[in-house]
Amino acid sequence: MADGSYLSDWDLEQRGLIAITLLSGVLALLVLVPYLQYVLFGLVLAYVLYPLQGRLENYLRPTIAAFVMVVATLLVVLIPLVYVVTIAVRQALGVVPAIREGQFDVGTVQEVLGTEDLPVDPVSLYESNQDRIATALQQVATGALDFVGSLPGLFIGLTVTLFVLFGLLRDGERVVAWTKWVVPVDDRILDELCAGLDDLMWASVVGNAAVAAVQAVLLGVGLLVAGVPAVIFLTVATFVLTLLPLVGAFGVWIPAAGYLVAVGRPTAGAAVAVYGLLITFSDTYLRPALIGHTDAFDSTIVVVGIFGGLIAFGAVGLFVGPVVLGGAKLTFDCFARAHSGEPAADGHLEGTVGAESEKRAVADANDGGSDE
Template structure:
């Protein structure tokens, strides 16, 4: 029978201290869990804004620079996002009401399809599934509201986000150095993990979220010019769909073009179709231009990470989820290499 490897000396030599560390870490985790998504949101904002902090520190003290950046993030990022999401929820509720009241002209769409040779009884199909469609839309809206939480909880959470952002901007480098000092891991492995996580964050925040935001904004402008109803809601939906591989803005501009054609606006329909194609194909140029330095994710990690992240971390899971999955693979690769002595695939 092969000999078992001896446990680490820090575990055998000071078991009481080890137990105390584990207990205190567990208690700290319980304290952090209620507002974990807001803490993670602060971490993501700090990652994005840290280069701005470094440049500002060349002119003013770190504390002053961090305060100015936090105020800027509040005025130009958080408040506009909350305002847009509020409008999107209101518009989605109006869409639910329109579906329930039968205000959508399905007959015109059916006539349009028949003129192209497709005979589908959309009226009967719509009437039989009208309540299901409305219920599904309402569940999505209610889910978005639940992710945000109640108004007092949202206020407390955003306050925590701002304080986390301030602390990380001012003392982020010291915190990273402390974490590397505390963890019982070799420095070369920690450096590798730090570099890998930096690439994962860059790919998730810039490569996925920023590209989705740009495409959603571009399509939203086009929809507004074309006179589509519930533009803010459609823009938010575009943002979410563009995060997913093989889906993208098609899921919004194709139905929008069909709607315009059904209401007797063929020129606007054709314009939205052409413009939507341009927005969709812009991904080919935007993603390499913004990422350029990493191909950190595959489709499975993105899709599972987004949906799993939403469930576990809330709204911030849209970009934290893929990072968690990618980071887990990175850690397991380092672990396997250290214990087998073979390079990872």
């Protein structure tokens, strides 16, 4: 009787603990959701910068090293990024007053293109679609105004990003060890998941972003030399389009080459077209060089992950979306192997931290060990 009563009390206590844990998790999610994209942005930055943090800790204390990295990120990445995006938006909006003030002369374009004998009249085509063009431009202007209106929230969000970045840089190993400790999953499976997620993060964050940045800068320099206006806007657009599947840099250099031909500069237009082709084909060499030959990414996961991530997480979803879907696939694979009794994939266990070292890291974290 006593044993049965003891077991009943234990079961009751466990149910209460589970209820409190679930409630705490739900409340934590409610706190995180409003700034989830900024938390994820901080996580992505911490992943990219953590190797530099480790090198810097050879000369400085972890707290000081993390502070230096956050300040450097603010000065080198975030402030220039906000400045470039602001200029890009301003250049994009410059098209609206140009059309309204009559600076866009359709007749001149018709004369340059020599379309008087063509069955399609650009002037009548423009006039018949004037309402649609005005509506599209109005939507662009409204989006820009919404962006300006959200600047206070953007400032708060970037503050959250910096604090998340600082915490993960300083206590990253403790956070990983604590996560492995509290998740009720076998150590070998956790090691496999961590290794697989690391491959996904490297391919999505470092590889894709680096390829897009290199191609955007190269094309931006070429457009600047060719004398194409709104170069910063076009460079930012190239970066975004290069991240998107099935689009790439040709979504920018083809219209730019057509613009140069339309304004009477066919040689420059042809040069931009050839240069743009070289940049587009460079993707074949840049991506394997930066990411390596990996089967971590399936094309369907990439496409759905990028577009779905944009809707779910905002701009940071370009990088996080494929990782989320790829991580879900890895999790289901591990679940299926554990359910069927198959061993974990050996390729994901090389170089992982052993169980004993993880337990020691957790013990250090629970003891509140000093950073110094």
